[in-house]
Amino acid sequence: MSEALDAVRIGIVSISDRASSGVYEDKGLPALKDWFSSALQNPIEFLPRLIPDERAQISATLRELVDQAHCDLVLTTGGTGPAPRDVTPEATLDVADKQMPGFGEQMRQISLHFVPTAILSRQVAVIRGKALIINLPGQPKAIAETLAGHANAQGIFAAVPYCIDLIGGPYIETRDEVCKAFRPKSALKNNNSNC
Secondary structure (H helix, E strand, C coil): CCCCCCCEEEEEEEECHHHHCCCCCCCHHHHHHHHHHHHECCCEEEEEEEECCCHHHHHHHHHHHHHHCCCCEEEEECCCCCCCCCCHHHHHHHCCCEECHHHHHHHHHHHHCCCHHHHHCCCCEEEECCEEEEEECCCHHHHHHHHHEECCEECHHHHHHHHHHHCCCCCCCECCCCCCCCCCHHHCHHHCCCC
């Protein structure tokens, strides 16, 4: 008889002036919910936020999701380019205890297989307390490609469950057909994991 899987609290933050003001429908939050619902075996509680490209508001939202809502993982979408209103990376760094530069490097490598403008992306990932915060691209297709990867590049989510293990979060099980998580053999829960 297998034990119940840990519940995971995931903050999802779509950052867009126009979507937050109702000019067009936000597609980032549904894309994140769809991908994580298909990729994780754990029960998930999503805490969605739709906010404008305002540095102070982004930082405050990230702090709230980690410090008050106790999210294990927070994902942002939007606001990572070079335009004047793109301030998501700065706002994310404002709340960081530690930076995790490998995530941004790998996201750009994945995206370069699809578009040459990937080099314009400034996505970052940080740790705050016992939560991992990652800036993702703004387009639903790019979100899925970045998380899961493709034939020529490993997706970033393969490393996320072990990172969350290391910072004291819940043990996350993935569905291998969507995204196979990687853990060193010594880190496998009860020496028996599907990841």
